[in-house]
Amino acid sequence: MEDAYTHKDLAALCSVSETTIKSYRRKFPGFIPVLTRGKPIRFRKEAGEVCLKIRDCFEKGMSVNETLAELGKHFTPRTGAAPSPSPSPARSQQVVSPEYLDKFFETAGKMMQGMAALATAQAKAGQRLEKVEAVLDKLLEIEARNGERFNELLTKVGSPSPDIPPTASSSGDGAPSRETVRARKIVNVRGSEGEVRSYALEKEADKATGGLEQPPGSLLSTPIVIRNDQDEFLGVPGRLPLSGFVEILVREAEEDGASLSRWERAGEAWVFVMDLTGGGSHALYFTATTTPRGNQVALLERLDVDGKETTPQFLQEFFRQVKDKV
Template identity: 45%
Template sequence: MDEQTLTHADLARGAGVSVTSIKSYRAKFPGFIPVASWTKPIRFQPEALPVCARISALFAEGRSVAQVRAVLAREFPENAAERPAEEVRNPFAAGISERSFQEFFQAAGKMMQGMAALATAQARADQRLTRLERALEDLASVQAQGAEAMTRLAAEIGEWSAGTARPRKVVAVRGTEGRTETYAFEERVEPAPESAPAPSDLPPESLLGLPVAIRTDRGEFLGVPGRLSLAAFAAALERQAGSPADWTREDESFVLTLNLGGAVHALLFSAATSPSGVEVALLAGLGLDGREATPAFVQEFVRQVRERMDRA
């Protein structure tokens, strides 16, 4: 060992600590450990040894870095410019090897690749979830349409059964040869006599001859296909109901009341002019057992009436 200067190993032996501890002391208290030469290996002045020994003793007492610094400031001189600029720029000056840095960057690269793969997997999962949500929405729509079709079919079957069923009488007749034969007789059901409404309650011919139209929820006028007149529309409703309808007057409007599918329908008609200047018999309202129907329901009701007319 040079009698004038000391190496890291010399300081470690003299202070009774490891070389790594000496390097840690230098990193924490560089101004109190004077350097004699920046050659390799770095050599320190002899005054550095008592400083390192004192730091070791203070840490052994459980002092913090700030407390150790305060003691050193009282007992030893500090040179703030002791650490050269090139040592600050050297990433391996604090005892970190180049291999450790390489391993760190390799690990960081793998971590970045893993994060990119995770982001890609997340994006694909979001796409699958979006497709699944759309499929569920389509399924719900199909189920709703199926339920609506079944309800409509059940109503039509009920109307058909009510209009076409005939009571049957079975008679057994014994022949001369001892055989018994049965005969089924259909009793003719006479339709109930139609009671003509009071003339004062009937709409005038000027209204009965106008084409029927409805107003959509957007306020637009929508005519019945085929420019069906009010008279023809009312007659179709009576045929589908299987009973005559009842006309009543309300101010300048007329209400057609009849029973369809077990529910009392009250249709309010009044003369109106469409935005295009066409005179129509406007279906201004529809009551179902006393409850007002929405414009969307009125539109669907008129469409079903027209479809039954086409099938008749």
């Protein structure tokens, strides 16, 4: 039947799916005339023009009522079809009530205010966090700077005063006792009014180090770290400083029978040596370095046992055992 269309034919004519053609029939009954109701259902020739018109109206963004009115201008619905309504402005305005719109905009406004308040709170929290981090960084910087200045004051300012001789307690044979020898340095400080005051800095010899040179305070107060196999810096919880790490070593060594511990220099490294009572020794090499994030740290880069350098794996296990005692 050349003058009849199936759902498939109408879909191909309008370049839409068969489901879309079926939806046209449900929305606009009577405007798409049926020729036969067998299978498949066949439609009259004018059904093609109606479907094309419906498609064009929907592509223009027209509603179902507007499309229905447009179809009434060009086509006559069959018997039983719904009459072509003439939508009035009053009816269009009553689709959504004013009360509903007021409620909707009120709710939307509250949601927008809440989102704005949340964004403001998040921004303020971020600013506070940045300020706290800046203050902490400043405190760490001041602490390191004060340690360096105090160390320079002890080692570089002035020389032993000839007017104030070092005091010493003598043993039975007249020899001075090493544990009580004190070195004094006189430091002159000029006040804001021009007056000059002299201070005597004393440092008693330490039994554990025999009065030998020690690392600067800036290094002793620096957090201790080690490098793993991936060349990453690993520290101790709480940012344990080098001085605290050494205290743990000394305490454990004394329990194991260590007789003496001391600091030595090896190029740029500071070496902490522990001699054991039964023979043998441990030597730990520390250097000052900076992490990729810009933090100053004391790096444990080497461990010698009885004069022989251990493997990186042995060093990492040793570091882990000491860290577990914190």
